Amino acid sequence: MDVKQTPDWLDRFPWPGAETHKHSRGRLGVVSGGPWATGAARLASRAGQRIGAGWVEVWAPEAAAPVLAPVLEAALLRPFGDAAELAEPAERLDAMVIGPALGRRPEHLAMVETVLAGAAALVLDADALSLFSQWPEALFDRLSPNDVLTPHLGEFDRLFPDLMGGGHRADLARRAAERAGCVVVLKGNQTVIASPDGRVEVSAPAPAWLATAGTGDVLAGMIGGLLAQKMDAFDAARAAVWIHAQAAGRFGPGLIAEDLPDLIPPVLGGLWQAAQRKGEGA
Numbered sequence: 001m002d003v004k005q006t007p008d009w010l011d012r013f014p015w016p017g018a019e020t021h022k023h024s025r026g027r028l029g030v031v032s033g034g035p036w037a038t039g040a041a042r043l044a045s046r047a048g049q050r051i052g053a054g055w056v057e058v059w060a061p062e063a064a065a066p067v068l069a070p071v072l073e074a075a076l077l078r079p080f081g082d083a084a085e086l087a088e089p090a091e092r093l094d095a096m097v098i099g100p101a102l103g104r105r106p107e108h109l110a111m112v113e114t115v116l117a118g119a120a121a122l123v124l125d126a127d128a129l130s131l132f133s134q135w136p137e138a139l140f141d142r143l144s145p146n147d148v149l150t151p152h153l154g155e156f157d158r159l160f161p162d163l164m165g166g167g168h169r170a171d172l173a174r175r176a177a178e179r180a181g182c183v184v185v186l187k188g189n190q191t192v193i194a195s196p197d198g199r200v201e202v203s204a205p206a207p208a209w210l211a212t213a214g215t216g217d218v219l220a221g222m223i224g225g226l227l228a229q230k231m232d233a234f235d236a237a238r239a240a241v242w243i244h245a246q247a248a249g250r251f252g253p254g255l256i257a258e259d260l261p262d263l264i265p266p267v268l269g270g271l272w273q274a275a276q277r278k279g280e281g282a
């Protein structure tokens, strides 16, 4: 990677150091769907691990725990009974991802509401967004500037129907971030990342191989993993979108979401080398 072309967030990327331990490196929680819908949380949690969160917990409804137990290794399984039990991780952990394959029933809304009340930085994706389609203001009222919403255009339309009328996607995302009071990642071939303070970045076109189920769940886990490492939400979203596209480009045709988390390390390796060279040149 040419040092002159390195992304500006590279200077703020959370590399571990000699004093780092797994807890100080960033603790991420991912909330799983029910027993028939655990795959999305697995994709997100693995992506969070790969991007550097040192401690990853998968919070699973009790019925889903037997499904997850045999397939999680370094990630920790945390079964829960009802939504109120999510208050503890939402306070203790650095970041949480909720929404992928969560479900859209009242108990799922209660889960999202519980997590919104905690101190952890949040990535709200998929069903966590659609659950608020009838009352988006109830979501916006509870968000913090370090939270991130990751809608595709269909989900964006549910939360911000009046913004869909026209204008460039960058302008839609900017207005959405201002209204929501948090970072908005409007996904697509060119993903727009907008901050409530007015910063906006439009990504370079990403490989269309990403148009396959589950790649957004991986992106949510990547953003969550960087938030857990205390990266600023706008930088975390920009970095994750960039690394996600680079990883997809490395695989090319035939990509499925399962491939993506394990493609993160070589991309990080290139960034690490570029950061070292930049440091030596400084």
Ligand SMILES: NC(=O)C1=CN([C@@H]2O[C@H](COP(=O)(O)OP(=O)(O)OC[C@H]3O[C@@H](n4cnc5c(N)ncnc54)[C@H](O)[C@@H]3O)[C@@H](O)[C@H]2O)[C@@H](O)CC1
Pocket: 037, 038, 039, 040, 099, 100, 101, 102, 103, 126, 127, 130, 152, 153, 154, 155, 187, 188, 213, 214, 216, 217
């Ligand atoms: N392995 C898994 O368990 C996976 C679970 N998933 C879950 O499956 C459920 C349905 O996910 P969907 O994303 O289909 O959500 P939705 O069913 O909420 O949205 C899809 C609808 O939005 C419209 N739409 C408009 N623009 C779109 C765009 N740019 N990208 C995608 N859809 C667009 C589509 O035409 C479709 O009508 C969610 O719970 C989701 O989290 C998916 O994330 C895929 C992987």
Ligand SMILES: Nc1ncnc2c1ncn2[C@@H]1O[C@H](COP(=O)(O)OP(=O)(O)O)[C@@H](O)[C@H]1O
Pocket: 126, 151, 152, 187, 188, 189, 190, 191, 205, 206, 207, 208, 209, 210, 211, 212, 213, 214, 215, 216, 217, 218, 219
């Ligand atoms: N045509 C495309 N070109 C490049 N990237 C795409 C394209 N279509 C989708 N993507 C990317 O793939 C991901 C899909 O996310 P999403 O729609 O939430 O899927 P899922 O919910 O199935 O994980 C997003 O990161 C999006 O930017």
